[in-house]
Amino acid sequence: KAGVTQTPRYLIKTRGQQVTLSCSPISGHRSVSWYQQTPGQGLQFLFEYFSETQRNKGNFPGRFSGRQFSNSRSEMNVSTLELGDSALYLCASSLERAPLYEQYFGPGTRLTVT
Amino acid sequence: AQSVSQHNHHVILSEAASLELGCNYSYGGTVNLFWYVQYPGQHLQLLLKYFSGDPLVKGIKGFEAEFIKSKFSFNLRKPSVQWSDTAEYFCAVIEISNFGNEKLTFGTGTRLTIIP
Numbered sequence: 096k097a098g099v100t101q102t103p104r105y106l107i108k109t110r111g112q113q114v115t116l117s118c119s120p121i122s123g124h125r126s127v128s129w130y131q132q133t134p135g136q137g138l139q140f141l142f143e144y145f146s147e148t149q150r151n152k153g154n155f156p157g158r159f160s161g162r163q164f165s166n167s168r169s170e171m172n173v174s175t176l177e178l179g180d181s182a183l184y185l186c187a188s189s190l191e192r193a194p195l196y197e198q199y200f201g202p203g204t205r206l207t208v209t
Numbered sequence: 210a211q212s213v214s215q216h217n218h219h220v221i222l223s224e225a226a227s228l229e230l231g232c233n234y235s236y237g238g239t240v241n242l243f244w245y246v247q248y249p250g251q252h253l254q255l256l257l258k259y260f261s262g263d264p265l266v267k268g269i270k271g272f273e274a275e276f277i278k279s280k281f282s283f284n285l286r287k288p289s290v291q292w293s294d295t296a297e298y299f300c301a302v303i304e305i306s307n308f309g310n311e312k313l314t315f316g317t318g319t320r321l322t323i324i325p
Contacts, residue, residue: 098252128313137317138253138299151312185253195241195303195311200253 097122099188099201107207113174116204120167120188126150127169128198129161132183141184144169145192173206181208211236213302215316222290223324230285230319232274232300239305242283243313244274248296256298259283270294295323 100119108114120127129141140153144163161171167188173180183205187198212235222228234240244256257268264276274285283300300316 130315138301138315140312140314143312153312187253197255197258198313200245202252 099186099199101184101186101201101204103204104202105205105207107209108176109209110176110178112176113172114176114206116171116173116184116186116206118169118171118186118188118201120169120186121199124188124190124199125167126189126192126196127163127167128187128189129169129171130185130187131155132185132203133181138185141171150192176208178208181206211302211304211314213300213314213316215298215300215319217319218317219320219322221322221324224292225289228285228287228290228294228321230298230300230321232283232285232316234281234283234300234302234314236281236302236304241303241305241311242274242276243301243303244268244272244283244285245299245301245315246296247299247318253299256285290321290323292323292325294321296321 102117126145128143130138132138143151147163158174163169183203185203187200189196189198214233216231242259245253246256247253256272257266259266259276267273272287276283297318297320299318301313303311
């Protein structure tokens with residue numbers, strides 16, 4: 096079974112731009128969660144989507160948004176990028192409602208904002 | 210708000226040494242507990258988890274962790290480490306609620322370096 100895939104793997108953007116990251120969960124998984132990983136803050140929960148609905152949200156500004164499609168693939172969008180948005184963005188999928196079920200993580204998208 | 214503390218930021222050990230990584234959390238109610246590992250260049254993966262039952266949990270690659278509710282702790286242990294255990298280790302906690310809004314809160318991680 097293929098694992099969680101994330102595209103692109105690396106991205107360089109400038110301040111003020113917007114960016115869209117994509118995540119394809121493991122086949123059959125219905126839940127997708129997004130996390131931001133930085134050296135100073137560690138891993139922080141962004142949001143979770145389950146059956147195309149945002150089920151849970153972390154403490155991030157409204158510039159961070161996401162969606163989930165009927166095939167469970169998910170996208171995350173960050174508008175008006177700031178330097179502090181530079182991070183590794185991880186996607187995780189689980190069979191059912193996260194995080195009570197084991198989450199499987201993708202390799203991440205490394206976003207650099209200049 | 211819930212917090213998870215991993216007090217050891219970087220641990221350096223020789224092969225065959227014993228390992229204990231600390232994890233403490235702040236929530237007083239029911240919790241589910243996890244240890245994740247991130248090997249160099251690899252994805253984050255689950256080492257072990259505790260939901261209920263025996264507080265001593267065994268995971269992959271010889272790791273175990275003990276849940277001590279009175280101390281709000283879930284320390285990770287391994288009796289004899291190998292060079293291949295070099296990685297970053299993350300403790301994570303879910304506080305169980307009646308509202309269905311549980312989310313995974315991670316500690317800041319402990320970088321483990323094993324010297325051959």
